[in-house]
Structure formats: structure tokens, C-alpha cells
Amino acid sequence: MTVRTEPAQHAGMRASNLALVLGEVARTSPVSRAQVAARTGLTKSSVSGLVSDLIAAGLVQESAPAATERGRPATALDLAPGGIAGLGLEVNVDYLAAMVTDLTGVPRYHHVLRRDNRGREVDEVVADLIDLARTAARSAASQGLPLSGACVAVPGLTVEGAVVRTPNLGWARVDLADAVGEGTGLDVELENEANLAALGEMWFGGHDHDGAPLRDFVHVSGEIGIGGGIVIDGEVFRGAHAGAGELGHVVVAPDGPRCGCGGHGCLERMAGQQEILARAQVATMADLTRACEAGDQAALDAVASAGRHLGVALASVITLLDPTAIVLGGAFATLAPWLTGATAASISHHTGAVEPPRLLVSGLGSDAAVRGAAGTVVRRVIADPAAHLARQAAQRP
Amino acid sequence: MTVRTEPAQHAGMRASNLALVLGEVARTSPVSRAQVAARTGLTKSSVSGLVSDLIAAGLVQESAPAATERGRPATALDLAPGGIAGLGLEVNVDYLAAMVTDLTGVPRYHHVLRRDNRGREVDEVVADLIDLARTAARSAASQGLPLSGACVAVPGLTVEGAVVRTPNLGWARVDLADAVGEGTGLDVELENEANLAALGEMWFGGHDHDGAPLRDFVHVSGEIGIGGGIVIDGEVFRGAHAGAGELGHVVVAPDGPRCGCGGHGCLERMAGQQEILARAQVATMADLTRACEAGDQAALDAVASAGRHLGVALASVITLLDPTAIVLGGAFATLAPWLTGATAASISHHTGAVEPPRLLVSGLGSDAAVRGAAGTVVRRVIADPAAHLARQAAQRP
């Protein structure tokens, strides 16, 4: 029922099949041409031709023949680790980060610059980020990895390469994509940090759902604020104006106090770090974790209360979106031992007959967003290798 | 970034382009071949070939040449009103309905059988529905309209042609698609009534957003229960297990009373018809409307209270999904004059900086779902004319 908007032409057919083959290699490598043909439905001859293009482009490589049961041994195909790399960047409230990932998703460079960026001049922070990016790019070059582009994780709303607002960082109208692009010479895109964390979780989190990778889930990232990333059919859902997924501002207490966003009774207002720390009467998240481990009742109560509010929000999310899983990330992952009981109970108290989705805890920690950012760049090449071939051809004719 | 799963072949290319051309004709008819070529990006020669296939299939027709400014006059292309038709059916709590719609979306037959279906034997209701369907099919045949299939609107959850549960009708595990299919000889699909009402609203409701048709919105249908239909990019969003969009069970009062669904403080429990009528101390919706018109304070308060709760639920919907519009249908459309003020105020009280989507009122009344059902059948042909051609070819070789 999808409305088609572009004519289907031969080039598009080839582009689609290149993506199909490369995607199959990425999903199931090592794999032979014959297996790719069988699984995709393409003929062996077509696969041969497509694979040779992908090898010529440096995206796929052949490895040693693997003996099969009988007959001629298959030559294994893998993603070429040196073929291309992606640069992930992250601006956040209390750190900047950069990561380079190769085609296979393996991190090849990672650096975090801890510093509170609230109150600093925007230009200064951007300059630091560009420095970080340049250093990462040099590292990639020295490893022989051509960077295909960069993606910056931002803790707020971004539209067309510009930061529109970041509630907890205080930025507004910053042309960050252009700035980083000029500073590094790369194609740069911006994306919400919570969305990228969700993608990082999907690609690198190792969570499976009945053996199949997670493709329809909601990722909750408890940083300074509470972010949400909605993934539908393997893709981030952004809504009509890129504002979707703001789990932190779902109403969990209709008669509740005013939130920084202007609304009332938002989840972030009731279960954000500020509220939890205040209730637990501790200063930092590290203190809170220690207090919980020590069995401090105020701390445990504060976390459980946050868990209950989180459960209310998630009950509405489940009712509206019907995901297969909920993944708790960031601070909520750290607090999981004392949080998930209250959250699960609250979810089941507020949802009825519906069988609840699985409640999972992220293992990626605070790297999820940068990894997702770097992965986004790489996945773009995997999803559309033809565009990459065209760029290569244009560069060296 | 979409994961491709099928090989692109020549037939698929043609199928895609047939859909592209037919879609353009459907959207902008009357339209000439030359205009279609210009708008789709296909060449004139390709369009010629594709159009002649569509005309041969009876989906498109030429009408009288329309004089243009200069040059040879264009021959106008239109959807052929007699080409194909869709049968929409609806099972609901207090009525059954059938509608036949032609390719252009015009209703050609409509019949509603009012009767309370709660407590009746399922088989009896199904037999009535099949009777209704047969009568509608005869009417279509007498008008020379070949039915391409049928779609049944059901007030509950459906999975793969079976009704799984209908909270307000009490059905469970009914193989309705098979039953109606055998009774009528048509391909039958099932779909949630709220989702079909949303589609009906999109296709026939006449709501535009800045001149462009609504494609990302949430439709709220206040029947006996409160249903929701989420439309993303022109398609219904169903979630992982077809349970998405259940707006009626979003939490609006975390400490609220138990709902029939097993949850607590659901919207339907706080603002459903039962609750409103009880608060207003009237027996029927008609009475309620009269009381509101007469300025009865209890009635007005009851409706306003429902409006506030609805606003809480919608605030969460807006935060999570970022739609361009909210459309109120069913009973909420009838009550709109006394409801929307409270709802809009509640939405803005609970959402912050986000600019709220437009709050629209449906004009389709209770026909939205049947129209959506009939439209679904017809749209399926428009979205994939190649499949229809293949079926035609198979029937008369």
C-alpha cells in the first residue's frame, strides 16, 4: 500500500539488488554466493555480477574457501573491514565523544572528553567537538579507513542539520551539521541522542527476540533528561516534525507539578535524575548507586517511585505502540536492580489483557548513542551501496 | 535505510511503475499522459505503454480531449468508475453495515442494519452479516461492478483474518474472514474499526493540512468504547502484534479505578460513554446531546470532564508520536461543541513548548469505518494494479 513516488528504472533495480546482496552478506557472513542466491531469490548469475561490483568497491571481500559437505567448496564472502568507516560524534550535557566504526560495526577509535558543557559558549563547545572529530579522522586515516561521513548525536530536537532546541544544554538554532562539515570535510548529519542510542542498542546491544534481532521496540535513555527512541520495523520513528518519542514528557501525573518543558506532570519531572536525587537526598548518581547497594531506604524508595512513574508512561507507550520489547538504557540500566520490579508491577497494573512486552536492560552503557551514530553512517552505505559506488566513481574517473 | 527483502526484477519494475502511474491518475485526475510523465519522471513512451495496460484492464479510461493553451489537445485520463469496486462491511455493537464503493471512492450501495448484537449468538450475527454482504454483492453485480474483495471492520483486535477479542461485543476467536469468504466467494480481510475509520477520514474526510492531504495523524473514534487509529505516512500503524493505537486504554489517571481491560485509570474508564452518561445522569447519547444543547450543567460538566481526560491522553500521544493533526470522530465529533474547549486546554496544559497539532472534527459520522473498509479494498487495487492484472489474466486466459 506504499505510495510510490519515484519511477523504477534499471539503475534502481540494480541498486536495490546490490543492497539486497550486501545486506544479506552483512546479516549472515560468512556466506557463499550460492547461499546469497538461495536466500534472496536472485539467480546465481545475478549474484555473481552484483558481488563482483561490491568486491570492486571494497565493500565485500572473499576469504578462504570453506569446505562444505560435498562438491566444490564455497568461497566465503564477508564485509570488508577496511572498506569504509563511519564517524560518530556526540554532544552531551557533561561530555563530548567520538567513535570510528568500520563496516562490520567494530569500534576502531573511541575517545570521550568529559566536561560540563552547560553554560559554556556554544562556539567553544563546537570547536572542541571539531577537534575531537579531526583527531578521530586522523586515526581512521592512519588505519587506512576511508570515512564515509559523520553523524552527531545531540540531546534534543534536530531538523535538517540544525539543532532546534536542547532543553538540558540550552542550545537553540545551531547549524551544527554545517559547522562540523566545514571543520572536517565530511558529510554530516544530526540526530537525536535517544534515537541513536536506540539504534545502537538494536545493532550492537545483542538483544534478540526469539532468535530474531529486535526490530520493534522502545528504548528509554535515562541521561540528565529522560529520552525515548521508538524503533518500528528497524527504523527510528520521528513523527511529522521529528519530535516523536519524547518519552520524558509523557503525562504520568495529570495533576502534577510544572515541568521545565512547560507541561505538567511529565515523566521527566516526576522520575528524572533531579527528582530522584532530591528524594534520595544524595548529590550524584554514583552516590545514589552506592546508597542503593547499601540498602538505604530513602534511596530505594526514590528509585522505586521513579520506577512506578516510568511504568505509567510505559503502559501508555505499550498501549499506543504495541512494541515487542522495552529497553532501559543510560541511568535506568544502572539502577535496574532496584527499578525494574516497580516498573514491571506498574506496567501490569496499568495495562490489562495485553501481554506485556519484554523489559530488557541495555548493556551498552553511555556509549550507545555514539555507537549508534557511527553505525548510522556505516548502515547508510550498507543500505544503499549503489550511492556509494557512484560517489567512488565520481571521485576517481 | 529500508531493509530490502525481495529481488528487484523486471516484473517488479513494471508493477511499481504501473502503481506509480495509476496512483498519479487517482490523485490528480483528470490528467494527460504527458502530465503523468512529467510528474512521475517516467518518459512519455513508458507512460504510454503503462497507461494502455491500465486501460486494457479497465482501471483507467480516456475522456474527451481537453483543449490546452496551445498545441495538440490532451486526452484526459480518469479512474474508470466501473473498473472495479470494493465491499466494505462492519460488525459493531449496535449495528451491521455494508457499503460498495467504486474505484473513484464513490459509494454505490449502502445499507445499515440496526440491532444490538451484544448477547446474540455469534453465528447468527455472522449469518446476518453474510446476508448483508450478499445483497450488497448483488447490487454491485446489477450495476456492472466487479467486486475485487471485501474488508470487514471489527470493534476489536484482529490477527490474520480472525477476530481475537472485541471487549464491547464479547467475541473471541472467530474466523470471520473465512466465514464471510465462504459465504460470498470474495477475498476477505479483517481490520480494526478504529483503524478503518482513520483511513476513511484520510481518504474521504476532506481534511487538508496546508493543502496537502492528511498523512500523519491520529483518529479518535468515540463509539461505545474509545478507539484510536494511528496513521503514519498514509498507512495505519499496527505495532508488532496489531495492538497499537488503543487510545482508549492510555493511562489518564494513574490512581484511577479499574477498567474493564484489567488496567487502571484508562481513558475509556474515565471518559467513555458509560462514564459520561452516568455523570450527566442521562440514558442515551441522544439525551446527552439534547441536555448539552439545553445548557444542562451536569451534562456540560460531564462532557468537559471527559474532554479534560481526553486531553491528557492526547498530550501523551502528541509527545510520543508528533502527528500533524488529531481528528475527533464518532461520538466525540457529535459532542465537539462542548468538548473541544476542555480538550484543547488540557492538551496545552500537559504539553510544553511543542506546537500542538491541529484538533479537527470528523464530518463522516458513523460511516467512517465502512467507508474506510470499502476504500481499503479499492486502494489495494490502486496500490498494486499489477496484481490485479495478473488475477484478470488468470481468470480469462
Added chain:
DNA sequence: GTCATATAGTCCGAGTCGTGAACTAATGTG
């Protein structure tokens, strides 16, 4: 060892379908 069998991968002719330019058709303008 040799031959049958099985599997992987390549090659090449055939078929499909969009492209693009040349062509025909039909109208208004000067």
C-alpha cells in the same frame, strides 16, 4: 585410481522493460 555425484561459480543467449530521439497528430498564432 577412477568414476559418479554433488555443489560453487561463470558465461552467454534470451527476454523484459525503460530510454531517448525521431515521428505523427492536432491545435493555435501570425
Added chain:
DNA sequence: CACATTAGTTCACGACTCGGACTATATGAC
């Protein structure tokens, strides 16, 4: 009436994939 202008058709060409024939390389039976 010539000419410009736009609509639609025809046809040679090229870019694909398909499918079967063919080559390459293994295992296992005898």
C-alpha cells in the same frame, strides 16, 4: 497557410535479470 507548440506513438538501443549450459572442485563408492 506556414509555423510554433504540445500530445502521443514508434522503434532501435541499452541495462538489467533469467535460465540453462558449462567449468571447477570437492566427496564417496568401487
